[in-house]
Amino acid sequence: MAAPALVGGVSAHQFRGSDATKSFVTTFQAGLRSAPIVDRTSAQTGVPASRVRSGLHASGIGTSSFIKVTYSTPKRKEAKKVVQVAAGETLRFLFSSQLSASQASVDVAQAQLDKMQAALVAFAQQSGVADPATEYETVSNGMAALETLVARRAAHGDPAGAAQAQAEVDAKNARLSQLAQLQSQYSNLVDQRRRAVNELDLAQERQRTAAAQLAAADPNTVVTPGKVRHVIPISQALKATLFGGAIGVLLAVGVVLVLEVMAGVRRPTATPAASPSAPLPSAH
Numbered sequence: 210m211a212a213p214a215l216v217g218g219v220s221a222h223q224f225r226g227s228d229a230t231k232s233f234v235t236t237f238q239a240g241l242r243s244a245p246i247v248d249r250t251s252a253q254t255g256v257p258a259s260r261v262r263s264g265l266h267a268s269g270i271g272t273s274s275f276i277k278v279t280y281s282t283p284k285r286k287e288a289k290k291v292v293q294v295a296a297g298e299t300l301r302f303l304f305s306s307q308l309s310a311s312q313a314s315v316d317v318a319q320a321q322l323d324k325m326q327a328a329l330v331a332f333a334q335q336s337g338v339a340d341p342a343t344e345y346e347t348v349s350n351g352m353a354a355l356e357t358l359v360a361r362r363a364a365h366g367d368p369a370g371a372a373q374a375q376a377e378v379d380a381k382n383a384r385l386s387q388l389a390q391l392q393s394q395y396s397n398l399v400d401q402r403r404r405a406v407n408e409l410d411l412a413q414e415r416q417r418t419a420a421a422q423l424a425a426a427d428p429n430t431v432v433t434p435g436k437v438r439h440v441i442p443i444s445q446a447l448k449a450t451l452f453g454g455a456i457g458v459l460l461a462v463g464v465v466l467v468l469e470v471m472a473g474v475r476r477p478t479a480t481p482a483a484s485p486s487a488p489l490p491s492a493h
Contacts, residue, residue: 233274246299254291261291297432308420315413355374
């Protein structure tokens with residue numbers, strides 16, 4: 210399995226930093242034989258979960274992000290399928306979880322933004338002002354002219370006119386004071402909405418990165434099945450060695466016995482000598 214695009218790179222990647230490769234290999238090894246992966250592999254291949262778990266193994270290749278996945282089984286036809294399914298499910302498990310987490314962050318950020326938008330709408334409805342800063346500028350623009358009018362009327366001996374103009378000045382000052390307080394509340398809400406927008410942008414960027422990583426983890430492009438090889442288990446090899454040794458011992462014993470028999474056949478038979486004390490035959 211070769212997945213260099215899934216390790217290292219941008220800070221948003223799941224596996225990054227100086228230990229990115231080691232972390233990826235270790236996490237993959239643990240995930241490969243985890244209960245969820247074993248159960249999914251068993252369900253898709255029809256191979257018992259116990260055999261899947263006992264036969265699956267993964268190891269890193271050198272210091273690279275390449276991983277070798279092997280499956281030992283007494284049934285040759287199931288080997289390649291189990292490896293492909295297990296490796297693919299492990300990849301999907303690792304990177305789909307990152308996508309799910311990023312989607313959850315997007316949902317939270319979107320909810321916060323919706324909340325701030327609703328707060329701004331409620332503010333406008335309660336205060337009657339959509340944008341206090343704009344209205345403050347509009348109200349304050351005529352203040353200088355009104356104050357000049359008050360002074361001119363007072364100078365021309367028109368106290369009633371001066372009082373009327375002064376009342377308008379006082380009303381505008383009261384409105385400006387009210388707008389200043391509203392502007393503080395409004396600015397706070399706008400600032401919170403801006404932060405919510407930024408958080409949503411970041412969350413969506415993380416989601417796009419996670420989605421790209423999940424696409425890069427497509428088993429059809431990352432997992433390359435190898436050849437199925439017949440391997441003699443150590444226990445069987447040991448039995449064969451012991452059995453062969455026993456035959457050798459039996460053959461050796463048989464050869465010794467044959468040699469002993471042949472030696473007995475070839476040994477000459479000795480004729481017994483006449484006893485010196487035996488009487489000689491007499492002639493008649």
